[in-house]
Amino acid sequence: MKSYLIGLVGSGIEPSLSPALHEAEAAALGLRYVYRLLDSDVLEGDLGELVRTARRLGYDGLNVTHPYKQAVIAHLDELSDDAAELGAVNTVVYSGDGAVGYNTDWTGFAGSFTEGLPDVPMRRIVQLGAGGAGAAVAYALLSLGAGQLTIVDSEAQRAVELADRLADRRVFHASQDGLADLVANADGLVNASPIGMAQYPGVPLPEALLRRELWVADIVYRPLETELLRRARAAGCRTLDGGGMAVLQAAHALELFTGRTPDTSRMLTHLKELANA
Incomplete structure (x- = not known):
């Protein structure tokens, strides 16, 4: 064998x-x-x-x-x-x-999203993180029919580079300074950054930006309930963990x-x- x-x-x-x-x-x-x-x-x-x-x-x-x-x-x-x-x-x-x-990250996220958030609106989505996992998540969101995807990263140039590489008219990049306005007008938020992992504790955005109408997905799976997801559920958001x-x-x-x-x-x-x- x-x-x-x-x-x-x-x-x-x-x-x-x-x-x-x-x-x-x-x-x-x-x-x-x-x-x-x-x-x-x-x-x-x-x-x-x-x-x-x-x-x-x-x-x-x-x-x-x-x-x-x-x-x-x-x-x-x-x-x-x-x-x-x-x-x-x-x-x-x-x-x-x-x-x-x-x-296999992008197919993994696409399958999980389809199963866990099957009927959420996808007109405007904000994605946090433009690293390797972020590239896969963005690709998956576009394949699932995202209307507009705005990518934000702590290293602004990485968001620019990912948007350019995806070369899709639905993809935009923005600085963290504009995050409040972006989230206020978004249907959904995806955390594709490492913030929330055991070795990178915390939340990737202010809790005040979370509201009931916003769905929130996190790709972190250790822990399954990240601080972001805990706070999002407390705000009444539909959520998807990284499992x-x-x-x-x-x-x-x-x-x-x-x-x-x-x-x-x-x-x-x-x-x-x-x-x-």
Whole structure:
């Protein structure tokens, strides 16, 4: 029986639930599957060396997370069409053709959004965060029919660059100075920044901007109930946590690594157990 060795490359990833999530589903599928953390903070190696070394050591693939989803592209041999369009990769598969980059974040978010917020208005959406995950979320929102998407990032130039790369007349960028007016006129808000993660606690915007008519989605999944979502629910907003995206992107990645189709309902149940442990 073939065995699989997979790694997660990122910074400060020790709290990640990905190893347990992947290994549990692989075991349920009857696979021999080992998932290891390759934390750049611990290994102190540069990103390109990590990607090359993992292949030499027999890894079958990698997941890539903050802050390397864009930077990893320079170290790959090929990209899927959507990863190339997005300029972001979260899954790398090693094969005879080299290291091939994919993006399962955007399909994960799209699937989770469709399931969790199926009938919300999408005329005007504000997105916080223009990094690798933000690129995937923006792509997903456009594919789902967003009327106008305005991207805001703490590093203003990143928002400009993402809007330019998406090259869609529905996409705009704005500075944080205009956030209050943008949110006041928006149907929905998506947090695609790392704010709210265990290592980046807090909320990405003032609580006073939250109102009942606004739906709020957060892609952070550790914790599942971020401070943003807690405050949004208190304000009467419909909300979507990051659990669905985490599961669906992981399931798609696992399928790319192994060729087997995971049970996403089973994975979601397991993620909730892990997150609440």
